[in-house]
Amino acid sequence: MIDNQIIAGAQRQTQLEAAKAAFFMSGGIVTELESYSYRPPPFRYHPEPKPKIQRSTKENARQQRNAERVTLIAEMAKTMTCREVSKELGIPQNTLWTMSQRCDFKFAPGVQGGRITPYTDAQEDAKLAERITALRDAGLNRHQVEKQIAICNSTLLRIIKAFGIDFPRSKGKRCDGAI
DSSP, X not given: OHHHHHHHHHHHHHHHHHHHHHHHHTTOOOOOOXXXXXXXXXXXXXXXXXXXXXXXXXXXXXXXXXXXXXXXXXXXXXXXXHHHHHHHHTOOHHHXXXXXXXXXXXXXXXXXXXXXXXXXXXXXXXXXXXXXXXXXXXXXXXXXXXXXXXXXHHHHHHHHHHHXXXXXXXXXXXXXXXX
């Protein structure tokens, strides 16, 4: 195999020598080409910074409207719950909550723990207090009074506390967490 390569190389060399001889016989002149020379890249062109874009009057008006809306909601939040403000203005509650956190105001408490705080009427409570006192004097216990008037235990306790009614607990029952 090496012999074949040597033979092929020798044939190419003879062809090259024949081509050189034909070139010089025809009056050809050998010219050397210029070799590679290093040229650094051109300097970068940095354009001047652009001036800041002025906000349009349309955007300024929108920001002004939003600021007025926040102050309106903050004023409403002092006396209304988030749900009431949402119904009044037609804005979702989660939007109002994030707005209150961002702008640092709080809504009036209303619904806590899933229960709505009951509406109480002073005149109605006074009538109930009279009936509770009368039933107590008749000898009924707390549970019987609740069933007779058709009120719940929390309402009974609220009226007893508000009007200072002395309504004793049943004998043998726990009171105030003591056994």
